Amino acid sequence: MEGLSVADANLVMYLHPSKSRNVSQSILRELGSLLFKFNETFDGVLLAYDVNILDKQAKILSGVHPYFGLRLKANLLLFSPKPDMLLEGKVVKLSQESIHVIVLGFSSAIITAENIRGEFKYRTKDKEELFASKSHKRHVIKVGTMIRFLVKR
Known part of the structure; x- marks a missing residue:
């Protein structure tokens, strides 16, 4: 990483x-x-x-x-993350406006709605919040998922 x-x-x-x-x-x-x-x-x-x-x-x-x-x-x-670096973290919370991630078990990051790729749409399925891809049915982001993201600032 x-x-x-x-x-x-x-x-x-x-x-x-x-x-x-x-x-x-x-x-x-x-x-x-x-x-x-x-x-x-x-x-x-x-x-x-x-x-x-x-x-x-x-x-x-x-x-x-x-x-x-x-x-x-x-x-x-x-x-020391810098802009345009690729990091990975575990999703700990989802909302319609953001994805909250923990990086290396101690540092938090927030991915806001304008920075989430357009192919992902927020859904609630069986009282579970998730972001689902429109193009890949099995590609979902939910609490506990490990994701890679680009540092903006």
Whole structure:
């Protein structure tokens, strides 16, 4: 699937002196707090990481709070969909105006009525909502269906 990328990053992590007792755990906790959130620095959502501490000596920063900085090398798995990328997701909700999709189990997307292909018409069959193709009788979109779609924005 498009939108997934692996990046090698050289990072500097700034930690409070109270975290100096267990530095590796503090680094993992800080990186863990970035998981599944959009980050402008990475231009995407951090899904996974593998980190190596480059420095064994930390540099103390002067200022009001004496944080110390550590250089890290990390491999990052990022999810950053761009326009015209092809993604796939599972349909979780349908309405006459939209199709709601979950991508990679955490990110939601909405396909509005003007972006649904003209061959699909909204129907209710046995109290089940679905979009059915006019040209292919067995081609239907309903809750639970995996679909591929193009990112507009």
